[in-house]
Amino acid sequence: MASRTPFSKKNKETWKEANRFSATMMIAGGILSIFISIIITFLYKNSMAAAASISSMCSTIITLSLVLYTEIHLRKIFDSNGKRKF
8 A cells, every 4th residue: 555645646656666665664564563563561550541632643653754765765766757767
């Protein structure tokens, strides 16, 4: 599942690469979110509401970072017209 940005939708090749790269990053981001949530839950045992809020913020930041990182990846390997640079 790729982020639907104008650049990722340039053509079929950019869309496929965005999906491939994004899927790998989302798996890594999900694993990272789980570990962060576990640590935060142990640190905030007395306040589950605070733990949930902090975990949610961390997950949101990770998700937004993955979208940005996917966009950077696409721009490294494709030119502005969506053709591979190499």
